[in-house]
Amino acid sequence: EDKVVQSPLSLVVHEGDTVTLNCSYEVTNFRSLLWYKQEKKAPTFLFMLTSSGIEKKSGRLSSILDKKELFSILNITATQTGDSAIYLCAVPLGSGNTGKLIFGQGTTLQVKP
Amino acid sequence: GAVVSQHPSWVICKSGTSVKIECRSLDFQATTMFWYRQFPKQSLMLMATSNEGSKATYEQGVEKDKFLINHASLTLSTLTVTSAHPEDSSFYICSATLSTGVEKLFFGSGTQLSVL
Numbered sequence: 499e500d501k502v503v504q505s506p507l508s509l510v511v512h513e514g515d516t517v518t519l520n521c522s523y524e525v526t527n528f529r530s531l532l533w534y535k536q537e538k539k540a541p542t543f544l545f546m547l548t549s550s551g552i553e554k555k556s557g558r559l560s561s562i563l564d565k566k567e568l569f570s571i572l573n574i575t576a577t578q579t580g581d582s583a584i585y586l587c588a589v590p591l592g593s594g595n596t597g598k599l600i601f602g603q604g605t606t607l608q609v610k611p
Numbered sequence: 612g613a614v615v616s617q618h619p620s621w622v623i624c625k626s627g628t629s630v631k632i633e634c635r636s637l638d639f640q641a642t643t644m645f646w647y648r649q650f651p652k653q654s655l656m657l658m659a660t661s662n663e664g665s666k667a668t669y670e671q672g673v674e675k676d677k678f679l680i681n682h683a684s685l686t687l688s689t690l691t692v693t694s695a696h697p698e699d700s701s702f703y704i705c706s707a708t709l710s711t712g713v714e715k716l717f718f719g720s721g722t723q724l725s726v727l
Binding site for chain 2: 539540541542543586588597598599600601602603604606
């Protein structure tokens with residue numbers, strides 16, 4: 499059975515801290531892994547990872563994939579209160595780029611002032 | 612970026628009534644849209660794949676007669692929760708693909724359904 503597991507499920511930090519969110523997966527025909535940020539409603543796209551060991555970076559956020567160990571991490575440095583959100587990891591299912599995703603449970607991050 | 616509009620953003624209804632949720636791709640054509648459900652403190656679970664001009668494909672465990680999906684045009688898919696019950700209360704969210712490539716997948720703003 500395909501599955502995506504995230505950890506921790508929740509995290510509370512203070513502004514300025516660095517956090518690492520984890521996502522492990524077991525999916526047949528793996529092609530890519532995606533990270534989303536969900537603040538209140540629609541998830542917004544952060545990264546798509548397809549190759550092992552190549553870091554993707556956007557400002558204070560970065561992510562990397564390990565296809566051998568079947569996991570990915572999302573790092574947020576110098577956290578701000580605006581980073582408070584649910585961070586979702588997802589993997590596309592099936593062949594082709596159909597947009598059909600299996601999501602992890604999400605990590606709820608709370609950044610305190 | 613591409614915009615997916617979902618309406619209504621929240622709805623409260625009585626048990627036994629039906630509720631229709633609309634998902635529109637505002638500035639692109641989407642041959643395929645997806646409907647997800649999210650219970651509190653849980654992740655998004657795919658309910659069905661909506662294909663323009665054909666029947667939707669439902670995930671295992673999702674009742675197709677209860678959750679009616681119609682994808683009548685390239686920009687509109689609707690989800691109707693028929694004879695809603697309190698256990699159907701959830702956050703429903705749609706997504707649409709701009710083109711081939713999951714990084715081009717955009718989500719609607721979601722609909723919070725509360726069934727009394």
